[in-house]
Amino acid sequence: MVRIYFAGIDLGSTMTKIVIINDDEQILAYVVHHTGAEHRHLANRVMEEGLAEASLSIDDISFVMATGYGRINVPFADRQITELSCHARGVASFFPNVRLAIDIGGQDAKGLKIRDGKLLDFVMSDKCAAGTGRFLEVIAAALGIEVEDLGGISLRSKQKVSVSSTCTVFAQQEVVNHLSAGVPLEDVVAGLHDAMASRTARMVQRLKVEPDVVFTGGVAKNAGVVKALEENLRCPVLVPEEPLLSGALGAALLGKEHVLKALARGETIQTGERRLDRATFFEKE
């Protein structure tokens, strides 16, 4: 039997994610890399890594779907779809009963209203870094803490402080003030998480908060934010095992759907002519 393979690549502002699946929707490989300055031109390398892990060559892949902030400039992609649709699809494949998905990435925060696996409506943050993953990164860096450690620290808090500045840079200032005044670190970090969660909760309210609520994106790895979000939304929040992958997985799945539709129309799918060119990244956005 001939297998068909699909790849989804999600070029986020901070992380590059690749998922390779087969026509049974099994995940054969996934790679998550920092989209750090040195990696920006290297989407093709990340792809190579994914292919190696799946023991496939680029010619085996029937369809590459690109999504995320840098989706426009992936030369080896067949098509681009927004991360909104891809996240919705990816999240629904993990949690079929999802009705509200929240994704907090490095660059923005999104709320997705999903019914029967389909994206119906969405909201997005804009303009500034408040309420995005960058918010926590910037502050963690200022505190000299690894961003991964924030969650654990905040869970020790007994009495969170309030962080009122919306501007990330000034919130950082506020944090320093609190610490200087002798507030324990865990209470300050818990305050940051709460500020972020309440901002997110306000943003997604218009979509109606109904379970299942699923939380993805880099920030979903932070148990402190998850807890704060549950408090602010007043309902349980589900987090997939690998919360960074929903976009890339959704992209691969949408790629598969695209191919199946094409096949159903009697079109043939092309393979074997793909070149893994370097990405000319972030051209327009």
Added chain:
Amino acid sequence: MTTEAKPRALNRLQSMYALRAEVDKMYEGGVEASEEGKPVAWVMLEGWSNAILNAMGVSTVFPENYSSLCAAQGVATPFLDRSEAEGYPTHLCGYARTCIGYSSRMVELDGEIPPEAPAGGMPKPVLLVASGEVCDARFKWFQSLGRFFDAPVWTIESPYPGLRERLMEGAHERNVNFLIKELKAFVAFLEKLLGKKMDWEALEYTGGGTNEINRWRWEINELRKAHPGPMNTRDFWSAVTAALFRGAADPDVITKGFERMYDEVKERVDKGIAGINRPERYRLSFEGLPPWHSLGFLEQLADRGWNFVIESAYRPPRPITIDLSKYSDPMERYVRRRYRRLEDSLREDYGPEEAEIILDEIRRDGTSPRMGLRHIKDYQVDGVILHVLLTCRSTSAGLNLLQHRLLDVLKVPSLVIEGDIIDVSAFNPAEALRNAEAFEETMDHYRKVRKELGMPW
């Protein structure tokens, strides 16, 4: 908000408390009326509809005021969030968003008053009376409440022409006639809605009572010119609600309350007692609407010797006797009692000489730099706080212009403080205090400038 260790810096008026209690009574009255099956209307504060509604036996409650009450009690935020959840942009008026959130909550509770609502809450309305006066929010907001209530909305239309346009020949009489017709149409609508006839005699009473209250308020403000200022704006804001928002309240009781306040302020003037318990270092005016959630901030400023001796909003007009003998139509009497010719009110307000200068400037430039400055001069104000509201276009759009006029004409500086009437998160007290400290130097500087120019203060 504030932590007071020292004796309070503000010297509160005892007579204020009774007036403030009347406001709570008004809301209780609204709920009672609703429980008794009497009609309750939600009404925007404007000069026209309230007396008419009361004359028709309709109880009135005031969502604008109610929102400020929610803010003052620290319970507005959940309502604001709810409005956002309904899809209303967050830059819309804080009063409106609080009310929209409240209405949405009422729908969730099948029309019941939310248990968390302060002062007993506002009962479900049979009518919404919007206003085309002062700001757009006041009719757009009630229009949008259609999402929550099937109560009809009547928008009271009143003229708000440009200054020069008000001076055009025939414009004043046209505006008067417009108002008379418009309000008669409103009465006809009410008669249709309520199935009863207007009580025109009652209007003579409900409409006339305002003048008596305003006369006391005007007299009190006259006393406030004294040095040191006998009454801080904090007391003004606490009491003004009773004067402006009179639904079920008895005009006589309110009148008495302000009469008592007059006596108390008079006594202070006679004894040289100030509205703050600190030496009066600076006399200030508060321009715009206050941060209802953080009025305690005035305590901190009072501690620095800042006495807010006057404010721009809701200043009562100078009492005058208008000859209504020519007019027999009760609505015409009602309208002519309040809607004054611009020339006349300028002359009363600024005196004949300055009024002529102002009128000339308006005719020439369409605007006059001297307008809106009378109280600054009369109260010998050292500085002005301009409260720029995040969610209020109509009060904030013109404040910078006022700032320029104050400096150009009177050499009085102003300090811009950004904040909001409802949204506490828009206000940064620490920052405001820091700027206030620096502003003292600015006030000192302009004291010298005025002195050099031979100005009286």
Added chain:
Amino acid sequence: MSYYLGIDIGSSTSKGVITGDGDVIAQHLLLSGVNYRLAAQKLVDELLAKAGVTREDIACTVATGQGSANVELADQQIADIRCCARGIYSIYPSVRTVIDVQGQSTQVLRLNGEGQIANFVVSEKCASGSGRFLDIIANVLQIKLEEVGPLSLKSKNPVTFTTGCAVFGESEAVSRVAEGVAREDIVAGVHQALAEKISSLVGKVGMEERCAITGGGALNIGLISWVERKLGVELLVPPEPQFVTALGAAIMAEDTCKDG
């Protein structure tokens, strides 16, 4: 001799000045870090050591800046705007307009002939209008902060930043680099945006010559040049602009002592 101490605990750096007989005896600058209390203590210790005096020799101490509440030995806290005015007046009595570019905000002051604040305005609460934007961009482009200014002056075609957020400006800068945009055009874009914001603030208080620039931002010759172009005036730059506020605090300390 009596000594006076001015301590300015800013958001990113803390500065201190000791004066005696009207002269600066010692000055010191260190990073504020995450604990202002510690920074203040360390700063005082360093200053005393530099001046060769003890705490007891200090007649009066004034603290100012973001973290002024953390200076334990302060006799008084005074708003940084006032200290800045006092400091610049002691250096340039003829100055009437001061642009104080700090790490996290910019303020513009108008002074009268006696150094009193005749008017002032503080930038809005968003880092896009503050000197921090420059730090962030310098960091991401791996250029030393002192080099961004001179580099920006080489640009013929400054980039327009589409984001209003300093934090996002960072990623925007990165993407511009990837597009092949020259680094000087990127830093020039940041300078230009900042100069525009500053000129808008100056517009609010009204410009009167002479005009000086202070704060950490005044170390940036590029920024100075962009602001000069925008305003059409020449800016006076005190020799050590980042110490002006601390110097003002020390002078205020002396005044306080003499007053009472």
Added chain:
Amino acid sequence: MAEPSKGLLRAQEIYQDRSRRALELQKQGKKVVGYLCIYPVLEMMTALDIVPYRIFGDMREPITKADSYIPAVNCPFLRSCLDLGLKEKYSFLDGIVTTHICDVGSSLSGIWNYTVRTPFSFHIDTPHTLHETSLEQERGLLEDYQKALEDLTGQKMTKERLQEAVRVHNEQRALVRELYELKKQDPPLISGVETIRVIKAIQSIPVDEGNKLLREVIDEVKERNDGPQKKSARLLVWGSILDDTALPEMIEGLDANVVMDDTCVGSRAYFGDVELTNDPLDGLSHHYLVDIKCPRTFRTRDYTDVRKDYMTDLAVRFSYLRDYVRDWKADGVIMESVRYCDTHGYDVPGVRDYLDSVGIPSIYLEHDYTEGALAPLRTRVQGFLEIIE
């Protein structure tokens, strides 16, 4: 004049250098009067041979001077207009006419008078309701406006001149509608970007010249083979103000064509004619108060009706949008607004409720009137396109 270039190219030239023609005419002795928004009855200017010149902002120019006169928490479009005024971009105007389009618009008239000091100014306090008294009031205000314009020009506005002006402006409305007819085809014969250029061009020159330009554009567009490509989605844009091609450019750069609009630099001023009444002021006051559908006016089914029903109310206010969607075969609606626009802001949930009730997908985009800030909106528009696909 040199050999006239073809319509679209001419429209683009005017779009890029708006004031050239007005300045030429001014040199010939004509008065040029600026106006904000679509309510200052242009017919009355035309009747006195005044060149009406619409005041726009510039979303590509940072606001640096206006901030000391209007706080930044106000409509960035109007702030930008004032900013350009303070930068002397409108100093050639002989006058300015404002109306109560919104609170900031009204405040702006006073601020403009104090700062920009255009020699002549007039403010029309357009009522907010459709009450009978409001109609009479609007008519009365137009009488004052007439007097003011007569004083400015020293000429009499005769009934005949005004009727003639109404006729020419109605012709303009008809031509704009004819142009919009061409957008009903798939692909539309003229893009959203080109439409804005044309509308902005005709709002920069006298009405008769505008009509000539429109005729040229229509004739050219009908014959063109370089028009917009066929795209997956056809969109209607509802909203406040779009006086720059940046937003439609972003949308049309994706897989969509903007085929219809209801914004104030678009169809809003041109759908519906002024009735040629015996006294032209009757038809004019009715048209400007009743026919123009801008959220600044409070509309309801029948203002004397004591019953109220939300969905009926919405249908009365917004069913024309459903008609646009049907006639122009739009697949979805983009609701657009500049930040701090109260009048549009209050209507957003209602418009959305209405569109939902008739099964038309919609998305709301708020922007702060800077070109750069539009880029992040692209993902939203694209996401919306994926939803309606």
